[in-house]
Structure formats: C-alpha cells, structure tokens
Amino acid sequence: MKFYLKLGFILLAFCVVATAILAYVNSVTKPRIDELKRVAAQEAMAKLIPNAEFSDVVIHLPEGASTPDSLVYYIATAKADSTKILGYILSAEKHGYSSNVKTMAAIDTEFKLINIKVIEQAETPGLGANCSSDSFAERFKGLLPEKLLVDKDGGEVKAMTGATITTRAVTNSIRETIAIIRKDIESRANTLPEVEA
Amino acid sequence: MSFFKELTKGIIKENPTFVIVLGMCPTLATTTSVKNAIGMGIAATFVLICSNIMISLIKNITPDKIRIPVYVVVIAAFVSVVDMAMAAYLPDLHKSLGLFIPLIVVNCIILGRAEAFANKNNVLNSMADGIGMGLGFTLSLSVVATIRELLGNGTWLDMRILPQSYNPMLIAILAPGAFFTLGFLMAAINMLKEKR
Numbered sequence: 212m213k214f215y216l217k218l219g220f221i222l223l224a225f226c227v228v229a230t231a232i233l234a235y236v237n238s239v240t241k242p243r244i245d246e247l248k249r250v251a252a253q254e255a256m257a258k259l260i261p262n263a264e265f266s267d268v269v270i271h272l273p274e275g276a277s278t279p280d281s282l283v284y285y286i287a288t289a290k291a292d293s294t295k296i297l298g299y300i301l302s303a304e305k306h307g308y309s310s311n312v313k314t315m316a317a318i319d320t321e322f323k324l325i326n327i328k329v330i331e332q333a334e335t336p337g338l339g340a341n342c343s344s345d346s347f348a349e350r351f352k353g354l355l356p357e358k359l360l361v362d363k364d365g366g367e368v369k370a371m372t373g374a375t376i377t378t379r380a381v382t383n384s385i386r387e388t389i390a391i392i393r394k395d396i397e398s399r400a401n402t403l404p405e406v407e408a
Numbered sequence: 409m410s411f412f413k414e415l416t417k418g419i420i421k422e423n424p425t426f427v428i429v430l431g432m433c434p435t436l437a438t439t440t441s442v443k444n445a446i447g448m449g450i451a452a453t454f455v456l457i458c459s460n461i462m463i464s465l466i467k468n469i470t471p472d473k474i475r476i477p478v479y480v481v482v483i484a485a486f487v488s489v490v491d492m493a494m495a496a497y498l499p500d501l502h503k504s505l506g507l508f509i510p511l512i513v514v515n516c517i518i519l520g521r522a523e524a525f526a527n528k529n530n531v532l533n534s535m536a537d538g539i540g541m542g543l544g545f546t547l548s549l550s551v552v553a554t555i556r557e558l559l560g561n562g563t564w565l566d567m568r569i570l571p572q573s574y575n576p577m578l579i580a581i582l583a584p585g586a587f588f589t590l591g592f593l594m595a596a597i598n599m600l601k602e603k604r
Contacts, residue, residue: 221470229482244496
C-alpha cells in the first residue's frame with residue numbers, strides 16, 4: 212500500500228511541476244499571441260479593403276435564431292476621410308465537407324462582394340482545400356447577394372470540381388451573414404440620416 | 409555503440425516508418441503534399457531530439473513502474489511549451505509548422521523512442537538517436553508524399569512536373585491513396601531485403 216502511495220505521489224509531483232511550467236509559459240506568451248492574432252486579422256482586412264480604417268460593430272442576434280448570439284462586422288472608412296464609408300468586412304462560418312470553413316468577405320456599400328478570403332479550413336486536400344486559393348476567391352468578385360448561390364442551386368458561383376459541398380458552405384455562409392448585417396446597416400442608416408449609405 | 413552509428417541507423421536500417429512501422433497516423437495524414445511531409449518531418453525531428461534528451465536526463469529519477477505516464481506528461485508538457493513559445497516568438501515558423509504540433513504529441517515515435525532507447529542510454533546517444541530517427545521519418549514521409557503528390561496533382565513541392573494535360577489521379581491524394589502507396593513501398597522494401 213505504502214509503495215503505491217509513493218508512486219502516486221511521485222507522479223503527482225511530475226504533474227505539478229509540468230502544470231506550473233505550462234501555466235508560467237502561458238502567462239508569458241498569451242498577450243503576445245493575442246496581439247499577433249489581432250495584427251494578422253487587421254492585415255487580412257487591409258488586404259480586402261486597402262487604405263481603410265476599421266471600426267467594429269457588434270450585432271446581438273435574437274436568442275434561439277442561430278447558435279452564436281452575437282456577430283461582429285467591421286465598417287471600413289477611408290483613411291483620408293473618416294465619414295466616407297468604403298464598405299464592410301464580415302466573417303462567415305459554416306460546416307463544409309469535413310471541417311468548419313471560415314471566410315472573411317468584403318462588401319461595398321451596395322452589398323456587392325469586393326473580395327473574399329478563406330481563413331480557416333481543413334477540407335479534402337486537392338479538392339475542397341483549394342478553396343483557400345485566389346482563383347476560388349475570383350469566382351465571388353462582383354457578385355450581388357441575390358446571386359450568391361452555387362450554380363447547381365441556381366446562382367452564379369461556379370462550384371469547384373468535386374467540391375460542391377465546400378463551395379456551397381462558403382457561398383451560403385456569406386449570403387446568410389450579409390443578410391443579417393444588411394438589416395443592421397439599413398436600420399442604422401434610417402436612424403442616422405447623416406451617414407452616407 | 410558509437411555516436412555516428414546511432415545517428416545513421418534511423419535513416420535506413422531502422423527506418424521508423426518502413427521498418428519499425430511507427431507513426432502511421434501522421435504518415436497517412438500529412439503526405440498529401442511534399443510541403444506538408446517536410447513540415448511534419450522537421451517538427452517531429454525537433455520534438456524527438458528534445459524529448460529524447462529530456463527522458464535521458466530524468467531516467468534515473470523515474471520509478472520504473474510509472475515510467476510511461478511520466479514520459480507522457482513530460483512530452484506533452486514540453487510540446488505545449490514549444491507550441492506556445494513558437495506562436496509568440498516565431499510566428500512565421502509557427503504558421504507553417506504549428507499545424508503539426510498537436511499531431512506530434514500523440515505520435516508514437518516519440519514515446520516509442522523514449523521507451524526503447526532514451527531511458528537506457530546516455531544523453532549524447534539519445535540525442536543522436538533522435539536526430540537519426542527524425543531524419544528517417546522525414547525521408548520516408550517525403551518519399552510517400554512525392555509519389556502521392558506527383559500522381560494526384562502532377563506537382564512536386566508545388567512545382568508543376570507533369571504536363572498540364574495530365575489528368576490527375578485524385579485517389580492518390582485521398583485517404584485510400586495513402587494506404588496504397590505505403591503498402592506498395594513496404595512490399596518493395598521487403599522484397600529488396602529478402603533478395604539480399
């Protein structure tokens with residue numbers, strides 16, 4: 212009995228030391244990692260809408276309508292003139308074939324797509340995983356939200372060969388997110404007439 | 409046992425993938441492209457060297473009966489520290505290798521070498537074993553990935569090798585292609601060995 216207790220305590224000691232080291236390293240590195248993530252997000256946004264400053268807007272969604280209860284989008288205003296709205300940046304997310312596909316999309320004030328960027332996915336290599344390429348983003352440029360449907364569903368987005376499900380996830384997630392923020396933007400325009408639509 | 413012999417044995421004679429048949433999950437999962445294979449190989453080599461050194465250092469203070477749980481704790485903690493430090497101070501490297509790090513924690517090569525080698529040998533030889541096994545792992549991953557990427561995408565390290573008119577054999581980069589390639593390679597290696 213005593214023998215097993217001793218073994219248990221030795222294992223406990225190893226775990227305590229390991230946990231202490233991990234906790235220390237985490238406390239040192241966490242602020243840096245968060246800062247790097249924030250910068251990376253800013254850079255991704257700057258690539259979608261250049262020469263702009265971004266301010267975030269949080270929309271609280273009605274409970275039960277969808278899983279997340281709030282949604283963040285960014286208003287891009289010109290660096291030279293902060294009253295001039297260039298467009299909006301939104302992030303959309305939906306399950307594709309084998310992973311959650313996260314996309315960042317930029318739309319102009321008419322809600323027309325400027326560009327998209329898939330930022331997180333783990334789809335099938337060689338098929339769905341090609342959604343992070345520039346040629347895939349090209350398929351979305353200039354599309355109005357009404358036409359944002361995969362060609363097989365009657366829209367204008369050409370599905371990737373052998374990866375219709377991935378294409379559909381990206382397309383539908385963007386369309387649905389635009390619909391949500393459009394409502395929010397339009398209600399703001401009504402209450403604040405001085406903001407240019 | 410000389411340092412040099414420990415260093416080279418992992419590359420062919422005791423190749424971790426083809427001969428010892430360790431670390432099959434990453435072999436199957438990360439060989440869809442040569443770039444991924446090399447990334448996984450380098451990350452695993454680094455962790456393997458460090459974990460072999462650590463295990464070799466603590467081998468005298470670990471009671472034999474609980475050595476496996478102790479190794480698991482030590483390796484997992486160490487890999488997490490590397491992951492966090494890399495994310496904070498070498499973000500570019502973390503972008504390309506970070507994906508593989510959580511896979512390495514459960515890579516049986518690491519625990520396999522700790523158990524089979526590092527807990528019986530001194531620090532220097534354990535380090536050599538880690539380098540050799542890591543290189544052997546990287547090499548075999550690259551071989552599998554070369555075949556799969558060439559057949560399935562017509563490219564090697566993202567460079568186009570086969571002409572544009574080549575119709576890629578998609579199955580090679582899908583999961584079954586990994587089993588086919590690995591099976592054929594192992595059969596070929598066994599055949600060569602028997603001839604000798």
